[in-house]
Amino acid sequence: MYWQEDKECMKRDELEQLQLERLQSTLYRVGTHVPFYRKKFNEMALDYESFASLEDIQQLPFTVKQDLRDSYPYGLFAVPLREVVRLHSSSGTTGQATVVGYTKNDIKNWSDLVARVLCGAGLTADDVIQIAFGYGLFTGGFGLHYGAERLGASVIPISAGNTKRQIQIMQDFKTTALVCTPSYALNIADVLFDMGVNPAGLSLKFGLFGAEPWSEAMRQEINQKLGIRATDNYGLSEVMGPGVAGECSECNGLHISEDHFLVEILDPDTLEPVKEGEVGELVITTLTKEAFPMIRYRTRDLTRFMPGDCPCGRTGKRMHRILGRTDDMLIIKGVNVFPTQIESVLFNIDGTKPHYRIIVERENHQDRATVMVEVQESLFSDRMSQQRELIDTIRKQLSSELGIGVAVKLVEEKTLERFEGKGKRVIDKRKL
């Protein structure tokens, strides 16, 4: 099922023609309306008016988060404020917040792109969608909200938090689709269990999760606990918000809306394109944004393009679920470690609960990583040997996955803090 079939299933050559047309007019607009880009283009002596092919994008300058901060609040807007109908602020996962704006057309496109993601996941106008993303400056809540309304679904704008009430409403309103972060979905699943609610008695069928990296193992866990089909979707406020890419019901990678976004995957060190299928940093250029166009925005998110065509018939490139962020990559004892790697290992071991923390410390110039993981209560009342065995198993599997040794500590159920929005699972105590 498609939302905009003519765009989602475009032939490659037609898509590339459209991308070129849109890129050229985007460049004219930012070159004349955004002083930041005009200055950059001038400094580089870049003749953006004779930009002739999509490959030429490699000559364009990058935009990074710091540029957005330096331009706070409105420095990167390409239209006067009177044409802006909505302002959002980045969720500020890391550092100072930034401001982004939308014209009427931007909101319309955004709604359609989110509707594509919802439709791709299998939702229709008949669904009842509970949006448990925080509403407000964060783009997640309103982004999904407008897309769901565009789809024609019934929207419950419940926002994040008050988990018991979420479950009450889920039962009473017969929610069919849950929208939130994957960590909150797990949190809801646990509370559901504690309340003694049988998920099979709910109307819930779909889960659309995003706004933070998660693993395939976590998906399986959520699917099983909530009895749903969870799909991943991707977006970031700097380029628009949710709706940049989303999984279809095949669950084999996120379809990128390439008619609105030109995507590259680059080696974060050399900034050259990675070889086909290799992991690198996602870099996005907006092709239709009026208020807040972005040229080669470095997302800091790591992913790779997926090979082959998807059976669903959509023709846009697919990207792998986000593998981590260049800035949440931990370097422990000189080895690159991503929290999602640790998560995958933990989720596949019996007896552990899907709640964990990673603590990194430095003692006598030596890095030391400790993974704290919740385990079933019964383990604590039982024999010590069983605990030791579990610790051993986790340690061995982690060290073979990561290539470094880490300490493992078991903690009782519900001792680690739960998340309603984006999870913060890494505590880095090193003073570098």
Place this chain on the structure above:
Amino acid sequence: MLKIRNLASGYGKIKVLKNISMHVDPGEIVTIIGANGAGKTTLLSTIAGLVKATSGEVIFKETDILRCKAATIPGLGCVMVPEGRQVFATMSVEENMLLGGHPVQKQGRAVINELLEYQYELFPILRDRKNQLAGTLSGGEQQMLAIGRALMAKPSLVMMDEPSTGLAPLIVKEIFQIIVRLRDEGNTVLLVEQNAKAALGIADRGYVLETGKIIVQGPAEDLLENKDVQRAYLGREK
């Protein structure tokens, strides 16, 4: 249907078009809007082969027509309705029509008659005046003749240059209704217009040309909402 990449053209040292990329899909009305001197007519004339391109490509149904002589392009199915009608004033309406049918002449009289019949059905006023000299027609009638004459070539793409120029608002409305009807019957139209509001009102997509460059493009309904377009071409300042 039509795919243009990085087209540049002009007159001698004067460069008018810079790096134009655009496309027209079958069955669409695509409009090019822009102020006087933006390069709209130059763009159509370059596609039609009347002005020589300096670089880029214009692919019409798999053929790069920049390499074709202007006279052969209508035969490929790409015809132009020129600005200011340009009907042959001293010839009759029907003679004008038959001249337009030149590219399909080889297909025989029956085909020509069928095409004539179609045009007369589309523009009944032309049937009434078929023996009258074209120069004696009103502006609106001349515009209809110019369109009918172009359609006689059984084109797959009709390019129209400012069909509303110098016509009374009521006549403009009628001409635009005919353009919509042409699209609904499966024709493809590339419409250049100064009357941006009317053009965007009937078009599927549009391109905004400013000093030889396309500054915005998109669905017609989006362009109507675009404040730059409103300010510059729709005479509306909100």
